[in-house]
Amino acid sequence: MVDISYYILLSAVLFTIGAVGVLVRRNPLIIFMSVELMLNAANLAFVSFASMHGSLDGQIFVFFVMTVAAAEVAVGLALIVQIFKSRHSINVDEMNSLKG
């Protein structure tokens, strides 16, 4: 018997760490990982609410979130590889032009 507010608090802390990672880090790969961490925090909140209500809908949502995350990572990493090929650097501070 664990109070659900513990789970929500943990989820909020993980989400915040992910948000700080997006804001602070300059490596786009680590920014992507931080986004994944934020998605995971949201998933944890979904599953804990689903468990509290004894319903499965939250788990189905988590399944869809995972699928979208997989698609996002595939396309995002392909973009990063292309940016690296054209600019030989992936520092986000140097990505300041639309045309390579």
Place this chain on the structure above:
Amino acid sequence: MSIDLILFLILAVVAVATALGMLLSKNAVYSALFLVLNFAAIAVFYLLLGAPFIAISQVTVYAGAIMVLFLFVIMLLGAETLAPSKVLRGQGWAAFGLAVVLVAETVYLLVSRHAAVGVIARPDAFLNTMDSLREIGKALFIQYLLPFEVTSILLLVAMVGAIVLTRREKGG
């Protein structure tokens, strides 16, 4: 202190510590490995919450497929470490302050609405593993059939997009 709470606290410490490790590592490979550990801890949380299907999906999709893709790209680009460049001064402190505000807001909401949140019952009280899998299958293929099929289109689009983006131009 019940055994559930002790398990929760240990796993929460592991999850937060690995998330901080991901955030603070200089080397991107270490960040990725910390994140794998974090995903594993969250998978155990899912098991505690009575969601075995989601726990296994977490391990296979996130810790397996996505993080292997990340490690592959990190090593392919040789982007383990980047030279520090400061374009915005004081950005780190501003981000830290905003993070504290975000956590404080969440804690305030939790405290002020504590009556509206409840206690998680023992998960096996309402579903065992096989029943849970059966119910998820039913929900996925009856109630959520259209989103499920749209998801397959999304994955196809992502696959085609990734291939087109990384394709080598033939003959210039």
